[in-house]
Amino acid sequence: MESVAYAWLASGLAIGMAALGAGIGMGYLVGKGLEGVSRQPEAAGSIQRLMVMGIAFVEALALYGLVIAFFLVFKT
Amino acid sequence: MSIDLGLMIWTWVSFLILLYLLGRFAYRPMMFLVERREKRIRDSLRQAEDEKRNAEAVTREREALLRETQEQAGSALEGAREAAEGQKRRIIAEAREEAGRIIKQAEAEIQREKRQAMVELSESVADLAIEAAERIVRSELDRNKHQVLVDEFITDLENKSIGH
Amino acid sequence: MEHFLLRVVVPLSIGSLRLDITQAVIIMWVSCMLLGLLFFLSVRQVGMIPRGVRNILEAILLFIREDIVKRNLGLEGTCYFPFVATLFLFVLISNWIGLFPHSFTATSNINVPAALAFLVFAYVQVEGIRRKGFLGYLRHYAPEGIPPALYPIMIPIEIISTLAKPFSLAVRLFANMLAGHMVILVFLGMTATGVWFLKAVPLCGAVVMAMFEIFVGLIQAYIFSMLTAIYLSEAVGAE
Numbered sequence: 284m285e286s287v288a289y290a291w292l293a294s295g296l297a298i299g300m301a302a303l304g305a306g307i308g309m310g311y312l313v314g315k316g317l318e319g320v321s322r323q324p325e326a327a328g329s330i331q332r333l334m335v336m337g338i339a340f341v342e343a344l345a346l347y348g349l350v351i352a353f354f355l356v357f358k359t
Numbered sequence: 360m361s362i363d364l365g366l367m368i369w370t371w372v373s374f375l376i377l378l379y380l381l382g383r384f385a386y387r388p389m390m391f392l393v394e395r396r397e398k399r400i401r402d403s404l405r406q407a408e409d410e411k412r413n414a415e416a417v418t419r420e421r422e423a424l425l426r427e428t429q430e431q432a433g434s435a436l437e438g439a440r441e442a443a444e445g446q447k448r449r450i451i452a453e454a455r456e457e458a459g460r461i462i463k464q465a466e467a468e469i470q471r472e473k474r475q476a477m478v479e480l481s482e483s484v485a486d487l488a489i490e491a492a493e494r495i496v497r498s499e500l501d502r503n504k505h506q507v508l509v510d511e512f513i514t515d516l517e518n519k520s521i522g523h
Numbered sequence: 524m525e526h527f528l529l530r531v532v533v534p535l536s537i538g539s540l541r542l543d544i545t546q547a548v549i550i551m552w553v554s555c556m557l558l559g560l561l562f563f564l565s566v567r568q569v570g571m572i573p574r575g576v577r578n579i580l581e582a583i584l585l586f587i588r589e590d591i592v593k594r595n596l597g598l599e600g601t602c603y604f605p606f607v608a609t610l611f612l613f614v615l616i617s618n619w620i621g622l623f624p625h626s627f628t629a630t631s632n633i634n635v636p637a638a639l640a641f642l643v644f645a646y647v648q649v650e651g652i653r654r655k656g657f658l659g660y661l662r663h664y665a666p667e668g669i670p671p672a673l674y675p676i677m678i679p680i681e682i683i684s685t686l687a688k689p690f691s692l693a694v695r696l697f698a699n700m701l702a703g704h705m706v707i708l709v710f711l712g713m714t715a716t717g718v719w720f721l722k723a724v725p726l727c728g729a730v731v732m733a734m735f736e737i738f739v740g741l742i743q744a745y746i747f748s749m750l751t752a753i754y755l756s757e758a759v760g761a762e
Contacts, residue, residue, distance in 0.1 A: 336749070339699075339742045346698035353705065363529065363634045365541045369548045370629075370638035374613055377555045381612075382605035385562035386584070390604075393581060396571050 294355035301348020308341045481517060488513055526708060527631055527701065547635065550627045554616040587611055587748065595752040596759070603755055606646065610639065611748040618700060618740030622733055630743075631700040633693070640693035643751050651758035663758070692750055699743050703736045 316334035320327045492509045533544040565577030573581050587608045592600045614630060621628025629635045652660045664681040665674055710732060713725035 335742065336746065339739075339746050340695075343695040343698060346702045347694060349702045350694075350698045353701070362637075363541075363632075365543055366529065366545065366547055366632065366634040367638040367641075368540075368542060369544070370551065370635045371642060373548070373551045373555055374609070374639065374642065377558065377613060378605065378609040380559065381562060381609050385566055386605050386608065388566050389562075389577075389581065389584060390588075392571070392573075393585065399571065 290355045294352035297348045298352040301345045305345030312337050546627050547629045551629045595756045607748045615744035633697045636693040636696040640689035644689035647754045647758045654759040707732045
């Protein structure tokens, strides 16, 4: 019973911390992307595409945590 | 959720069959058509570019020719106008000179005629007077006295008509 | 969670190896056949001007050729175009077909992305050896400009990073697909409880997530094929 509680706690921590890190990273990414776009509006297209790619990479990190969390929750 | 070798094998089989079929029957004809279209578009663009350049050259040539022709026509017109002006001036001057000469000649003629007429007239008047006087003298008076009188009269008459 | 478990449709096994035809296999076949049908419809067309579905396929193929293959592999990379394009289309169709109700996302099972990633890994290594020779391939693990004293550290790191690439490739695709579809399922599960007017909120969430999943499926297919092209270009040493 206790191990189940730990697993739930761990799953919450996993997705929470993964989202924390990914959120910080994504914030930097989008912020820098917007800075670049406002500085050089003619390069908006390629900046946006690279930004979306970067966001997908960062998002994958959060999703790793999410998957681990799912496994921990449904393990029981 | 665990490693399932069977599903992996099925994935490989499906993917490789798809890769083979698409690579063999799908990509090649499609990309061939796409490349042919790209080539045709590129060729058409280049051809259009060439034709545009040619047309521009022809237009420029025509414009140059037109400008040259206009210049020539303008200078020809100007020359013709100057020539006509000169001719006109010359003709007018000639005509004026001719007219002056004719007038002078006519005046001289008139003068000469007049003088001749005057001489003739004075001669005939004298003759007439003398004849008249002869007739009178023959009939009445002595000739010398009357001659003086008649001369006086004629001089008077001459003075009157010429001095007039 | 049981939605993501494999259901055996036709049991099949060779010796001790189980080759069950599960719903994931059937969905993969369906997506392959769908792709085949789309290509059949478009290849049948003659003439210069594409019509109908061929517009989409040509746009996708040209995008793959220009933005993924040629940008990373240069002009000589055209021979890798069929592999990369098939990967893209396979992953894309697998991602999208899972959005239909009662179907299954083949890429949300770890085995399918893992198989694809392993295939990519093997192909990249084989191409590396074929293009550079075995010695040149081995030199790849000992980068130039690094003093030989550091080799005992650098070579294991290089080997680990090489091995980690297919792993991250597989897990990225798998995690995205699993998480996205699971979020949709959680929203839909919420609609089963509560009063009727509150059910609209998770329903809207599910619809928005489903639309987002269309985008994510495209992005993940793009990233999968993009990374494949990048790994290939690293292996064959293209500029």
